[in-house]
Amino acid sequence: MTDQQPMLVARDLNMHLVFDNEVAKVVDNVSLVVRKGEVLGIVGESGSGKSMLALSLLGLPPQPYGKIVGGNVTYRGIDLLNPASARTVVGKRIGMVFENPGASLDPCYRIGDQITETIHAHEEIDKRGARERAIELLTLVGIADPVATFSSYPHQLSGGMQQRTGIAIALSGNPEMLVADNPTSSLDVTIQAQIMRLIEDLRVRLGLTVVWITNNMGVVAKVCDRVAVIYAGQIVEYGRVRDVLKKPGHPYTQALLQASPRIHDQQPLIPLRGNPPSFTDLGSGCRFAARCPKVVARCREADIELRALRAGHEARCILMGQSS
């Protein structure tokens, strides 16, 4: 039940990591639209470039080597590649939740100070007001004793509580959108379920749009409305979750699904041969060709474009429509 209004729009985004004698094309001609109220998943294995993509979507190529070399990204019309205008959006109207909560919290400052610091950065408010708001946020994210947590240091909190704090900080600017980069991968399984439930609840209560970056197809199936599959810096498949996960068009998506951890209906695990290509040495033709079980000669001839499989579902494969 989404609004169809585009919030974050990326067109032909290109981000390169420029080293002394090599260039790594980690984000290659990515176009995406995130619509109001939906949950978009960006899924890929580690090293696929999905985190780089997330940062690039916010106009934050990793320093010192990252450079956005082409395309544009706008948030409700505001150019995110322009640092001045981006500053009004990123961190305020778009909140970010990071992968390793322990790493994004400063160990030297109390939790309360870290939240109020962000609050003060986003609005004119006095100290008491900021404290009240911080405690409100801590309650909102399900922390049992927000007052005690306010005065605690990060190392005194468990991983789950640290991540809840990270979410509270992301919410402190009253964002309309949340970008969550693998927020549960470092947490225990039962805590992962709690955090996923929390983000879903917050989405409903606060009317948030969510971009969820993950390497787990199960997470995509559970929480996302639409999904983009990333391989070697490119989107290789894009569409509604039901379409992509039940009727995948790209062999890599099929392989990811087939190898996804699941219990009860286990299938034999068939590993992909070979290794992912190095970003500095991509060549032309399909980037998945070296590992694809269905590869034919035509695959290596020229770069493959995204093609429509059905309405709202695209994949970067010339063999689509063939029986798997």
Added chain:
Amino acid sequence: MNGSPAIFDIRDVSKSFPVRAGTLRRITGWLKAVDRVSLSIPRNCIVGLVGESGSGKTTLGRLLVKLLEPTSGEILFEGKAITRLDRAERHRFRKNVQMLFQDPFLSLNPYKTVFQTLAYPLRAHGLAQRSDLGRKVDQLLDQVGLESATANAYPHELSGGQRQRVSLAAALAVEPRFIFCDEPVSALDMSARAQVLNLLREIQRKHELTLLIVSHDLSAIEYVCDEASVLYLGGIVERANKENLFARPRHPYTEALMSAVPDPDPDHQRQEIILEGEIPSPANPPSGCKFHTRCPKKIGAICESTAPLLRRVSAAHEVSCHLFAETTQQAFRPAGAEGHGRPSSQTLARTNCKSASGGRSLQ
């Protein structure tokens, strides 16, 4: 019926670590990582230990390979207590009991080539002559699906999956009877994970090996193991063969754990059991049943006051929960122990353990 004796007999084992605080680093408490665990690991089986942080699963494994010594209790390997070994016996133990580590990037010496890493244990246990080393190393690499050229590589030239397979080859080099695998695939990507899991099943079948797999990844455990125990805060809460554990989990914690694994099929979204609250610290565990603070099926005061015993609820299925106190068919009690001790589990019936001679049955 499984009649072979256990390869490892864990009897009432506890392991506590001191907690130090203050400027004088005085001991302020004890962290009980493993709390009076009894378990038999049957021969030629792949056994799993499942749990989250603080469950004690890794500590238990490290106790078995003698990287740690138990605070109390006994561990018997092939009938002999491993805390009392003389030098020669210890050397033999180091040949029979091996370990595969979690982090493929840290478990290989970066200054040694693959050849050197594999050759040394062969020489140390007298398994190959100098002239034979090249051939034996090639054999080992072949067993784990790596080319002979890999022998000349340094670890940093290999991928995570390749390094993990080299570590496995190093463990196999000494021709062990038991390998403890500590989160063997958690740090690997999807493809490497598949390769290593398949490899573990294959080598267990080919050699007379017993594997103990410790993991928080339930799907890996289901894929590879014949039986598994679920641990929570240092104690076993449920133990069953694969079929029973995954099809009919009894303990509320096991149920919650399973429902927390997200299914990649959008049509199969299960009813979730979300546990409230944080995992308690093993330095300060709850009283009675340690799970009572988060248990959705808590009965009442008994859960807070009394720790439940591990009881058999059917052949090949044991549970430690007051919900099942009435359905007990047999409650095992250790010979001559105090009333509130934990019973030592016998090996589960109807666990399909594969051996080189026996056929492999599909689960």
Added chain:
Amino acid sequence: MRFLKKFLSRPSTMLASAVVVVVVLLAITAPLVSPWDPVRVFSGLRNAPPFIPGHILGTDQAGRDILSRLIWGARVTLVMGTVPVVLSMVIGTLLGLIAAYYAGAFDFAILRLMEVLFAFPLVLLAVLAAAVFGNGMVNAMLAMAVAMVPYVIRAVYAAAKPAMELTYVEASIIRGASASHVMLAEILPSIFPSLVVFATSMIPLFIIFAAGLSYLGVAIQPPTPEWGLMIAEGQQVIQVASHVPTVPGLVLLVVCFCLNVVSDHLQRELDPRMRQRHGARPPAGG
């Protein structure tokens, strides 16, 4: 080779290394480059100032050419600075590894013993040791090595103890590696860079140490040229011929400073590289 290039990329390092290399070369080729015999007395030319014909740095209080004595003295000073370091590094590393590996009683015994030695100032220790061993260059070097051992053990122990927790060290132990293999083939390579840095930073210290001992009359006896001794003897005539003690003093200062610079930059080059080597992941695109 790439390491050398990076190491020498800063001009300060290049300069300092050049100085050290030149001094070492001069010391090695002393018989060839030294203008005069260092103990030859030029009667009538005592305390002669620098820049007179034949004696570019002048002569000392006994009438001997200072430049020649500096060149020949470099041999003695450098040897006395380096040999005890090497000796104490070998002994100290072994003991430190043993203390870290065996822990328990060994750990306790070795460390407590060292603490006793730590209670004595380094120089005092060396003087005491010299009193036991007797005078002379070899005995002085032995004394210095003994005095240095506790510091080496402490540095090695501090590096080796955490190395015992490394996963691949545990793996080696589990595969039945002998104690010597674990200590020498698993732990030592990982701590080696920090030991090299430690040793190279000790060399200038020991050169001063040796000069100091000679100054005290404990190590080298006249007329053997040695920089510290030259300073000590030259002190007597500092009023009339200030160059006699000052020139060797300056040379000592410059050489030690350059050695310190080299060791410092070596540390900067070796340490982060080692950290990077351990944690490096190959970039991939999947």
